[in-house]
Amino acid sequence: MLSELPLLSLVIWFPILGGIAVLFVGDENPARAKALALTVAILSFIISIPLFSSFDATTAAMQFQEFVPWIPMFSVNYHLGVDGFSMPLILLTAFMTVLVVIAGWEVVQYRIAQYMAAFLIMEGLMIGVFAALDAILFYVFFEAMLIPMFLIIGIWGGPRRVYATLKFFLYTFLGSVFMLIALIYLYNQSSSFEILDFHKLPLSLTEQGVIFFAFLLGFAVKVPMWPVHTWLPDAHVEAPTGGSVILAAITLKIGGYGFLRFALPITPDAAAMLDWLVITLSLIAVVYIGLVALIQQDMKKLIAYSSIAHMGFVTLGFFVVFGIYRQTGSLSGAAMGVEGGLVQMVSHGFIAGALFLCVGVLYDRVHSRQIKDYGGVVNTMPIFAAFMVLFGMANAGLPGTSGFVGEFLVILSSFKASFWIAFLAAATLILGAAYTLWLVKRVIFGEIGNSHVAELQDVNTREIIMLSLLAAAVLLIGIWPDPLTSVMHASVDNLLQHITTSKLL
């Protein structure tokens, strides 16, 4: 019975319709709006669970497919489906939205119904991005997603929110326009907007090169990769806590997902030729951005830079495949890189989300994000301090936390391609620990820094629930990642076979 339900449509449209319903309840009755929003968020998550529990891990084929012709003239279809890449990300999205609703509960002071609605609509759109198998459908969700985020930062954001939103919007839009051109070109060649048809389409190296760059631009902005990353720190600093959480936990992942769904399988030969470029940019993210993170004075900026550095492992893991293939002539070790990148995406969702929530907890009380305004928080907020140390350690990639799994796999994998790639990537062990634990030291430990810290109240039940859920997720994946990675194997193997087979005409 379950399999007959249009499950993917449900997880996309239920939160969107729920969000609209929350809008109708409106701000006159905030309690009801919040209760409705929480119900919708939790139900959306529950609806998404069968995607995991009924998922067939033995096949790389798309599952839970739905197909309805949409614009027959251009053969655009409402085509949904998931595989081992997208399914974990959909669950992550649904999970994080619940947390964001809880996080905004008492904190957002004005237009609470609209705030909650924006996140619910955002949830549906993001899931749409992950579930779309039609390029135009993907593009619509991809662009539509910008609107709620634009509003979230623009309405509930900090003092420089207008600059930040414009920067965020223009950056992303610029990248996606090139992507659209590439998609239309691919349609002209294949007379189909099916992403899976694009995968099969033979293309010359020149075509692949141009299309690859278009995708690279579109997705590198999202990830974000150096040097198109500067929108992220600004957006994070100005965004409200929930906005930062979703931005870091989900929207960055869309960039990584785009490489797997578009750039790698559609233009494998170009990707193999230009892998050095992406790998270089990834290593710049790990080392250069790691150093930049070290000296940040604003907690949110620090975590934003840390996000960029951690996302470097995602792109590194995806592109190191080609180096391994060239070096060893086999794909042994390549799956570790791709799966490491995927695990890193999920894990970073939890950890960066948790860290932004932690900063939010402090900001709600002291109204400052500056590190120097804190110090000795452990004295007044011991429970919070325990969470912060846990998430800090996870961010530093401690074994037993999810942060370790992805980095470990990617480093092991990249060693097969080149000692020096692994060497630079492993620098994160030192840099990641340095910027995270130095932050923890300055904020959490020490004598009580000032009168604000002295008056702090420890986390309340709502905050404990929110942080405990994340802590559980972080530890679970760290201690037993197999359930997560086993759903990816088939899709990853399929991708590896595909991208090491030339598509040249």
Place this chain on the structure above:
Amino acid sequence: MQNIYLAVVLAPLFGAIIAGLFGRKIGRAGAHWVTIIGVAISFLLSLVVLRHHLGGADPYNESVYTWMMIEGIRLEIGFLVDNLTAVMISTVTFVSLMVHIYTIGYMHDDDGYQRFFSYIALFTFAMLMLVMANNFLQLFFGWEGVGLVSYLLIGFWYKRESAIFASLKAFLVNRVGDFGFLLGIAAVLMAFNSIDYADVFAAAPLMKDMVVQVIPGVDWSLMTLICILLFIGAMGKSAQVPLHVWLPDSMEGPTPISALIHAATMVTAGIFMVARMSPLFELSETALSVVLVIGSITALFMGFLGIIQNDIKRVVAYSTLSQLGYMTVALGVSAYSSAIFHLMTHAFFKALLFLGAGSVIIAMHHEQDIRRMGGLWKYMPITWFTFLLGTLALIGTPGFAGFYSKDSILEAVHYSHIAGAGFAYFAVMLGVFVTSLYSFRLYFIVFHGKARMDHHTKEHLHETPAVVTVPLILLAIPSVVIGAMSIEPLLVGDVFNNAIFVSAEHNVLEPFREHFHGAVSFALHGLTGLPFILVLAGFGSAFYLYMIRPDLPEMIQQKFAALYDIMIRKYLFDEIYQSVFMRGSRNLGTALWKYADAGLIDGVMVNGTARLVGWVASMARCMQTGYLYTYAFAMIIGLLILLTWFVTR
């Protein structure tokens, strides 16, 4: 047996979770009972395991659960229990149990009582995971786990700036080691396509002559690369020069953990790891030489620093560094059994010395400067006597535990012929004198001579309570007897044969075995050897300098002011690291941020594009004046140009 092994590991974890999460509910007594019972169960079961394996049981090597299955490679959590593991877990759980009991007294007035018990039990869990691992993943898990707890415990008194600085420093320096270690694991995976010990060790001999090109065009032996990378990890954890800088600072933590973590167990993880990896290290003489030279430098030069320290814990800390150097030297000459033997005896007597120092610190109301002590022997007889026994064991007095293990190392170095063995022999021999000198200096200054504390402290001086002294006594017993008891099985017998592999050309313990005729005759023979003469010389110098002519050290210090300056600044390691790495990376980060990120990318490219668009638009606007005659004029000009073009082309 699997259930017993699981229980050994999980009992302390259970205690740690209960004490950590429900510390407030179960109260102080609840917290110490639940963790002590957990560790006690673990200890008793370890003894069962030890008996089982020394009784000739086959090594146990099984998986507990599959952490991840990828590309057909099983990454798992599993146990390898052989005689080496059995000796390690017994030592670890025994010292841990003693430290748990001692903590009841030492941390009596501390607000973080439950938290402390939770941490040390968690430490015990992580350490057991490390030594019982049957694969590199779990090894790394335990490795970083003990690092985490060490970080938490050094910074236990989180209000002290010096403590939280030291904890951060310890974690980061260890991470430098782990950086190499993780690359080493990656190299192992690349070479063997497995990270399971059994697979790797079985395939290792086939890889002996493999080369890799880390720098294009330069062939390096694969085994040398793997071993040196792994050893970098050991250098971090076991505090070998130049990654030793964190250990003296770790003394900012409470004394019980200095005994447990920073002397007896965690810092020996690197030694254990190299011994466990003996089938790999035996294949690379280059790597062994590196190990040997690093160990020799640490053994000698860190010992020197012990002579000039005035903080009771720091003297013992430098002594630990030096002794770790001895163990590393033993590894370098392939005397792995001697290294593990010294690790074990050292665990007992060094834990004893630290806990003794802690007992002194309690009695002195948390005064740690030895210049304000003196004559304590008559106030605290148990502490005094056990400390003396610990000192005698440390310096290698024939008959005491440290004598057997240290002498076997000296012998092994003597017979070794690998590169660096000559220097190593000189270093470890001179080190014997240095050890004796700093140990007796400490002993005389603290327990004998004039009482230099203030009147108030002196009036309240008394022996510490039983929870403190009983562990001292229980540790003093093995510090005296364990060497004589276990030298025969561990070194001469074949106890480690199923765990440690030594190739024929490196078998430096073989001559030692031939000359060995029982522990007693070994000790008697030791009385006439060069090491004992050096011990006596150290004792004599210390007695002369600190008992007969206490004015002399001051004079020597002034005479060699430059040398003293370098030594008191710890050979400048800290200052160089501070200015090169800490300040350097901050400056680099600032430069990248200010000039590249904010300046070039944001300033020129992003905002520059925005300004350019604005400028072009404002220029374009000038043309749209809204006056009809301007447009008419433009049309006429345009028409003229077009006509000209058509006509003249």
